[in-house]
Amino acid sequence: MFANYYYDVILPVIPKGIYTYSFSREIQPGMRVKVSFGSRIEYGIVLRENISIDPQIRYKPVISVLDDYPVFSENYLKMILKMSRYYLNHEGITLKGIVARSLLASEKKDVESEIYNCSEYLKLTKIQDSIYKSITGIIDKGFSTNLLHGITGSGKTEIYIELIKECLKRDKQAFYIVPEISLTPQIVERLSKRLGFSVPVYHSRLTPKQKEKVFWGVNSGVFPLVIGARSTLFIPSKDIGLIIVDEEHESSFKQEEAPSYHLRDMAVMYGDILSIPVVLGSATPSLESYFNAVNGKYNYFYLNKRFNDKDLPHIDLLDMKNTDVLDNLLSTHLYDKIYEKINKGEQVLLLLNKKGYAKHLICKTCGKNLDCLNCSISLTYYKSSDVAKCSYCGERYRFFKCGECGGTDFLDFGHGTEKATEILEKLFGDVIVRLDTDAVTSHKKLSRILDDFYSGKYKIMVGTQLIAKGFNFPNVTLVGVINIDNLLALPDFRANERAYQLLNQVAGRAGRFIKEGEVLIQTYDPDMPVFQLLNKNSEEFYRFELNRRSELKYPPFSRILRITVSDTVDKKAKDMIDLIYDNLVKLNKDTDILGPSPASVFKIKNRYRYSLILKSNEVKHIQRSGHLANDIYTKYKKGNTRMKLDVDPYFFM
Numbered sequence: 001m002f003a004n005y006y007y008d009v010i011l012p013v014i015p016k017g018i019y020t021y022s023f024s025r026e027i028q029p030g031m032r033v034k035v036s037f038g039s040r041i042e043y044g045i046v047l048r049e050n051i052s053i054d055p056q057i058r059y060k061p062v063i064s065v066l067d068d069y070p071v072f073s074e075n076y077l078k079m080i081l082k083m084s085r086y087y088l089n090h091e092g093i094t095l096k097g098i099v100a101r102s103l104l105a106s107e108k109k110d111v112e113s114e115i116y117n118c119s120e121y122l123k124l125t126k127i128q129d130s131i132y133k134s135i136t137g138i139i140d141k142g143f144s145t146n147l148l149h150g151i152t153g154s155g156k157t158e159i160y161i162e163l164i165k166e167c168l169k170r171d172k173q174a175f176y177i178v179p180e181i182s183l184t185p186q187i188v189e190r191l192s193k194r195l196g197f198s199v200p201v202y203h204s205r206l207t208p209k210q211k212e213k214v215f216w217g218v219n220s221g222v223f224p225l226v227i228g229a230r231s232t233l234f235i236p237s238k239d240i241g242l243i244i245v246d247e248e249h250e251s252s253f254k255q256e257e258a259p260s261y262h263l264r265d266m267a268v269m270y271g272d273i274l275s276i277p278v279v280l281g282s283a284t285p286s287l288e289s290y291f292n293a294v295n296g297k298y299n300y301f302y303l304n305k306r307f308n309d310k311d312l313p314h315i316d317l318l319d320m321k322n323t324d325v326l327d328n329l330l331s332t333h334l335y336d337k338i339y340e341k342i343n344k345g346e347q348v349l350l351l352l353n354k355k356g357y358a359k360h361l362i363c364k365t366c367g368k369n370l371d372c373l374n375c376s377i378s379l380t381y382y383k384s385s386d387v388a389k390c391s392y393c394g395e396r397y398r399f400f401k402c403g404e405c406g407g408t409d410f411l412d413f414g415h416g417t418e419k420a421t422e423i424l425e426k427l428f429g430d431v432i433v434r435l436d437t438d439a440v441t442s443h444k445k446l447s448r449i450l451d452d453f454y455s456g457k458y459k460i461m462v463g464t465q466l467i468a469k470g471f472n473f474p475n476v477t478l479v480g481v482i483n484i485d486n487l488l489a490l491p492d493f494r495a496n497e498r499a500y501q502l503l504n505q506v507a508g509r510a511g512r513f514i515k516e517g518e519v520l521i522q523t524y525d526p527d528m529p530v531f532q533l534l535n536k537n538s539e540e541f542y543r544f545e546l547n548r549r550s551e552l553k554y555p556p557f558s559r560i561l562r563i564t565v566s567d568t569v570d571k572k573a574k575d576m577i578d579l580i581y582d583n584l585v586k587l588n589k590d591t592d593i594l595g596p597s598p599a600s601v602f603k604i605k606n607r608y609r610y611s612l613i614l615k616s617n618e619v620k621h622i623q624r625s626g627h628l629a630n631d632i633y634t635k636y637k638k639g640n641t642r643m644k645l646d647v648d649p650y651f652f653m
Contacts, residue, residue: 006053007062009033010080010091011044012101017084017092020050023062029077030070030236032104034063043104045072045095067108071219072236075273082269086619088626088645089259097259098234102208103215111217113224114198121194124162128155131301132162135279138299139166139242143272147248147293148281149538150303151312152508156281157187158307160244161194163279168195168224172241172276176227177263179250180469181205185447188227195225202228202235205443230255230263233270241276243267247469248280248289249501251494254650262648264289283508284501287494287549290542291556313479313510313517315503315534317526327423329415334480334520335427342428342459346477346515350462351506352420353487355436357383359414361400365407370400376603381412382438383419393605420462420482428460435463468506479510481521488528491600492652493554496530500541503534553592553615555648561614561622562649563629564599566607567641576641577610580629584614587628591616600653607642613649622647 007027008018021035027046034043043066053059084094124132131148138144150156160176167174178187181203191199200214200223214235217223221238230253233243245253245267253263264280271278280289280298293300306312323331330338338348358381361370369378372390379388379397388397401408415423421434433453440446453461454473461467487499503521510517523531533541550557563580567573577596584593592615599609614625626645633643 006050006059007033008047008050009035009044009062010047010077010095011035011037011042012096012099012104013037013042013092014096015090015092017090017095018047019044020053020057020059021062022059023065027062027065028070029074030072032066032071034066034105036060036063043101045077045104047077047091066105075270076236078273079266079270082273083259083261083266085623086269087259087261087647088623088630094259097255097257097261098231100208100211103211106208106212106215108220109212109216111213111220111222113217113222116192116196116198122158124158125155125305125307127303127305128159128307131303132159134301135159135163135277135299136166139163139277140170142275144277145268145271145292145298146277146279146301147285147289147298148279148301148303149285149290149293150281150283150301151306152283152505153306153310153312154283154303155307156246156283156303157190159303160246160279160281161191163242163244164191164195164225167242170241172239173218173221173223173237174225174242174244175232175235175237175240176225176244177230177232177246177267178227179229179247179252180466181229181443181446185443185450186472191225191227197224199223200226202226202232204229204231233263233267240274243271243276243278244281245278246281249282249284249286251498251650254648256651258644260644260646260649262650265648284504284538287497287542287545288556291546310516313507313519315507315519315521317531318520318522319526320522320524326427329420329423329482330427330480331522334482334522337478337518337520338428338460338480341478342431345456345475347453347456347458347473347475348460348478348480349467349473349476349506349509350420350424350460350480350482351464351467351484351502352415352417352462352482353464353502354380354414354416354483355418355438355464356380356389356416357418357422358412359416361388361410361412363402363405363407364409364411366402366405368402368404370397370410371403372397373403374603374606375601377601380416383422392601415483417462417464424460424462431459433458433461435461435466437464437466439463440466465502468502468509471509473509475515476509477515477517479506479517479519481506481519484521485524488525488530493549493552494650496545496548500530500533500545503530504538507534558592558615558617559619559622559647560649561626562644562646562652563612563614563626564609564644564646565611565633565641566604566609566644567639568606568608569640570608572638572641573608573610576633576636576643577612579636580632580643581612583628583632584612584625588614588616588621588625590618591621591625613652 084091164174202214218235248264292298318331360378375392381388417436424432507519565577581596594613596612599611
């Protein structure tokens with residue numbers, strides 16, 4: 001084939017990502033192509049024409065062009081490049097992390113939108129309507145970020161729906177992004193009833209065929225609205241007019257694997273590129289978003305009343321040092337309250353933020369924890385399947401043997417949701433249902449659990465953070481928090497914030513309708529500041545936490561880069577992190593460097609891990625440090641050593 005043109009193509013490959021290929025005719029940027037890469041076939045996106053080719057290089061030809069028109073817009077390509085620069089990744093890693101290979105290679109599909117019976121209409125309250133009109137007034141005025149801070153049960157979703165309607169009237173598409181697919185069944189039904197068409201859902205648990213249907217339906221403009229998890233943002237759209245990120249504070253919006261992006265921040269960045277409004281919603285906004293709103297970077301809207309004018313439930317603390325405890329799980333006071341509620345025909349939610357049966361298995365002979373052989377972490381025991389499982393590498397152990405003395409007899413310590421369910425069934429009978437990621441193995445099973453609880457088949461739901469999500473259960477009048485102290489003990493500057501958010505979110509499940517709600521929190525340290533601030537105005541918590549962060553120079557008063565080096569040989573990982581540190585110290589006068597030190601979880605999947613944390617007031621200093629670390633790593637890397645750069649990290653274990 002005679003080449004008249006040369007094109008830079010983004011391929012989802014490591015380490016580089018952009019490679020030049022030849023072709024006999026013009027290809028527009030944003031079209032997908034099939035190419036040969038080494039000995040394999042890859043699919044990529046044409047980025048641009050390359051007019052500065054090297055005559056000494058023999059460029060491989062494009063095998064075929066998959067599209068008649070650009071599937072990925074110029075603005076989408078800008079987003080990929082900007083993401084790559086900010087998160088210190090090559091473009092190939094970014095593409096690999098946001099678009100599945102099956103979608104890059106898929107054939108276009110003709111998709112039809114299903115008509116839904118439009119049977120529901122709700123009138124906005126006065127305060128809802130005021131906020132809706134304020135955001136509608138700027139919907140045609142280009143980019144803006146709008147923080148909707150609405151207490152639990154205040155009706156944020158109703159405002160979203162009306163904004164979506166306005167967007168659709170303008171023949172624009174809307175993206176509605178939620179942190180968990182557990183949130184989608186109830187929301188999808190509400191949206192479909194209100195909008196008159198079946199709203200498509202997009203998330204990682206869909207089959208490739210299901211993903212392709214939504215992908216091409218959105219890309220062609222057939223679906224004017226899509227709701228889903230963080231990958232939803234990266235569906236190439238015909239004409240986006242509005243991006244909504246609900247529960248914007250959720251840490252699950254941060255991706256751990258490269259590219260380690262935060263969905264909320266990428267939604268704001270993409271909105272800026274597209275020149276469209278972005279709405280961030282939460283009952284407990286992240287400190288970063290609240291800070292941006294207070295400082296005028298975001299428009300701020302506050303919904304301080306529930307949709308039915310009911311007050312938020314009062315939160316009471318139970319000091320576990322001064323109370324009798326049943327089965328090392330429930331205080332007698334919480335037990336009495338649960339008994340009272342279910343006798344009245346009401347329902348109870350119990351939060352226990354640990355999965356499994358027991359958090360630790362301890363050898364009866366020598367007293368040592370049963371640890372994972374691959375990771376420096378205790379195994380969690382699951383009685384239902386009689387396995388011990390590692391929460392980091394996923395290894396399952398069916399035959400337990402102490403690594404210290406060889407003993408085979410163990411005691412279990414630390415209640416998980418499985419054990420709590422067993423104890424609660426002994427105390428209250430067969431009225432308990434469990435909700436955690438082990439119980440919810442499919443979308444269908446999740447819907448069944450929620451429907452059964454909603455119908456009253458079960459009186460008590462015990463679960464992990466999943467139960468704190470945006471569920472509406474009219475008959476729930478009591479929320480009990482069995483264990484929260486472990487969350488506050490984590491070595492993480494966001495521990496206070498996460499505990500405050502979780503407690504407020506789960507408390508908001510109580511008394512949302514006619515009946516009054518109560519919230520009881522069991523703790524061994526009721527004097528902790530986060531507990532004292534729960535019943536006060538949220539501004540007091542944000543003021544307290546911002547003052548603390550300011551003193552310690554943590555976000556939002558600084559930017560952070562975490563550098564993690566790992567290797568199957570301890571010394572090789574340590575030598576590399578030390579080398580990176582020595583070079584960073586010479587470069588950085590405007591950056592604080594913490595470490596190097598072993599990571600909190602020192603070994604994962606038989607890899608020893610060391611980390612550095614860099615803090616600076618300026619993004620440019622963080623970027624410069626990251627580039628230097630990458631240069632040192634690339635130059636001196638040997639064998640199995642790996643490095644991860646995490647800009648704006650959320651996970652420090």
